[in-house]
Amino acid sequence: MARKIAYLPQRSNSVPHSDVFNSILLGRKPHIFFEPSKRDIEIVEKLIHDFGLMQHAFRKIDELSGGETQKVLIARALAQEPEVLSCNNLD
Known part of the structure; x- marks a missing residue:
C-alpha cells in the first residue's frame, strides 16, 4: 500500500535525531x-537539491526550523513515488 499512497502529516513524526538525508x-x-540502491540514493539527492536542502542534508531534524522540517516531510512523501498523496490538516 505504501507504494500507492503517501501520507503527509501536519507535524513531523520523524525520528528527532535522524538527519535530513536519512529522513527523506x-x-x-x-x-x-x-x-538502498543507487536509484534510491539518486532520488533522495535530487529531492534534497530540488527543495533547496543541500546545506541541511546532514543536519538533524530537530535542528531545523518548522518550514525546513515541512520541506523534509514533503520530500519524504514524494520519495515514495506514490500514486496518491494524502495530507492531514486537522488543526
Whole structure:
C-alpha cells in the first residue's frame, strides 16, 4: 500500500535525531529490499537539491526550523513515488 499512497502529516513524526538525508530516504522504504540502491540514493539527492536542502542534508531534524522540517516531510512523501498523496490538516 505504501507504494500507492503517501501520507503527509501536519507535524513531523520523524525520528528527532535522524538527519535530513536519512529522513527523506525513509520514504524509499517500500522500495528497498536489503539496502538502498543507487536509484534510491539518486532520488533522495535530487529531492534534497530540488527543495533547496543541500546545506541541511546532514543536519538533524530537530535542528531545523518548522518550514525546513515541512520541506523534509514533503520530500519524504514524494520519495515514495506514490500514486496518491494524502495530507492531514486537522488543526
